Amino acid sequence: MTTSSDTVIGNAGIVLADHVIERGWIAVADGRIVEFGEGNAPGASQDAGGDLIMPGLIELHTDHLEAHYIPRPKVFWDPVAAVVSYDGQLATSGITTVLDSLRVWREEGAEEVDGQAAALADAIAAAREADLLRADHFLHLRCEIPMPSVIEEATELVGRPDVRLMSLMDHTPGQRQFRDEGKLRDYYRGKGGGKTDAELDVLFEKRFAYQKAYAADNLRAIVTLAQQHGIPLASHDDTTEENVADAVRHRVSVAEFPTTMEAARGLHQVGIGILMGAPNVVRGGSHSGNIAAVDLAQEGLLDILSSDCIPSSLLMAALQLPRRVPAIDAASAVRTVTKAPAEAVGLSDRGEIAVGKRADLIRVHLARDLPVVRSVWREGHRVA
Template sequence: MTAGRDKTEAVIGNATVVLADRVIARGWVAIAQGRIVEVGEGAAPAGSEDMAGDLVMPGLVELHTDHLESHYLPRPKVLWNPVAAVVSYDGQLATSGITTVLDSLRVWREEGAPDADGQAGVLASAISTAREAGLLRADHYLHLRCEVPMPSVVDEARELVDRPDVRLMSLMDHTPGQRQFRDELKLRDYYRGKSGGLTDAELDVMFARRVAYQQAYAEPNLRAIVALAHARGVPLASHDDTTAENVQDALRDGVAVAEFPTTLEAARALRDAGIAILMGAPNVVRGGSHSGNIAAVDLARDGLLDILSSDYVPSSLLMGALQLPRHVPGIDLAAAVRTVTRRPAQAVGLDDRGEIAPGLRADLIRVHVAHDVPAVRGVWREGTRVA
């Protein structure tokens, strides 16, 4: 037994271990004091927990999921207990293999569109309450999704930005005619489904108000939010980059991550600018974008995909990563897993996780795959079994 293993608390053995650059067909991982202390090949030390050949990989790292809000607002005009909503959501994340999550909270309010009001302050407080009570399985941080044309967005962002758990702020503009919604019909279809069927007359009023907000507030709000993020060292994300001009704006603002670029033109410009490209895992699983934008696998084939996000389906993160090698022969299993572990962790400065290597956090998951469907059979956060 090596000196490092003298202090071992647990060993996970007989596993297919996914490292950052390769896969060990039969390996083991030793854990002590919440950290990985050793990784080995072949037969595991006596007393190890038998993984029966299942995959063992780093816990998944999620940068953008707005799934929490559906637990808090499970039906139109129905608000759930916010702490209970956080606990329910957290359980779903953990059993999907996600051990670190940036909870994406919508930082804006809009008259006449209650479903767009993310209640960011309420949910941020509920996350803190659940964390302090020891109710959470995953490690939770905040991602503030700032809709820059909204009149109150800067004040709301200021109320939250000094929290120690804020790790990312994104710059969004869902005004009709902008970015993802250059085609206004896409936004109409979105709100017809999202809000239980707004009429065209109601949408006309909403869209006219949004265009007015964009013209009056977008530019000064953008400058203020960028300044807030830079002053506090919080990484910035752009959202729905569509044109080369959008990418130039992202480069000017010091953006680190580009979420969901909608065109190949934008993705190529982002790569040239050195900005990490994040796409939705549901896009991979479904074989394309639900809103008709560029497919994630097409970007991956061109070497233009860095990070996957579960977006609106937590279980898609693992499923999408495991499907990538099938869609893109140039991506092997280790590279696919990096898109949901090491790369997202590094993008927001979490350098202590996202990889199975000595000295890093023992955030690990056990995954069994059958009929192309992954099932998470075990989850460890800092060496403690949480699911």
């Protein structure tokens, strides 16, 4: 890590929360933004060569950590080494703050989707304690409501000071993300070496039984647990008006990946922020066959983007949005990956270029419309 208490960067496009300075400069001291402006920098400065300087990206939902920890079915890597590898990929993708999304459930017969949440939370803490991390890491507990052990596992984790978000998930076949049961079958066929239809029949019957036996009580308990600890709640894959009503009743702050225009409109009307996947934007649609993020953006229904399983997609999607949706300018698009996610989880000290904010910054070069992250600073320290 290269440290510097005073840095001035000039000859850059400065991406502010409400507009872009086409050619300007920015000054940093003691980890904070102290000044910025148009034209030439006053005095000596680092030459950005016309690249963009923007706030470090803020990620609320990444499914990417498990891929480093379990790189092959039933193959477990050293957890701290996995966290460090994952963190490096986030930082070089421009992500300076991340909520590590940990799967809080275990399911016999589907070990490849077990989250190993406690082991990974401990590994993140160990890496942080050893000063091995480039990005600032918090926890997002993804609670699969019908699972028998979800309350016990969430209770063990919820008291950690780095927990910033809890999501209410239910992947029971035939509803929400997987209203088309065939899509869920395709998902499991591609996981863990693949499952036969007979094996999936058994697994799905178990899922139906779990939902009937546990979901209602678990949902009440998880909502209460989050509220007792002052942790924001996210809903997941809202599809119907009933799902929206549930989100309102549970005082949800963020709706992750609504699957229909109907649900997105209902969520927007009641002031719940809508989060969609950046890969959905880059690919031009949902891999599950649900609503396209660009369609929501065209209706003014997109608030936050998440890289989900592909860290580099976050910056790509933000910079592609203005081209795909002309009503969205560059500053507004960048807000979906900086200021908006920061505000959603109460991180008011970052997410925009403004005097007094943390100097979490990235330098981005555009080559043939592909963004390349050239430099990353966290609190004024060069980390990539």
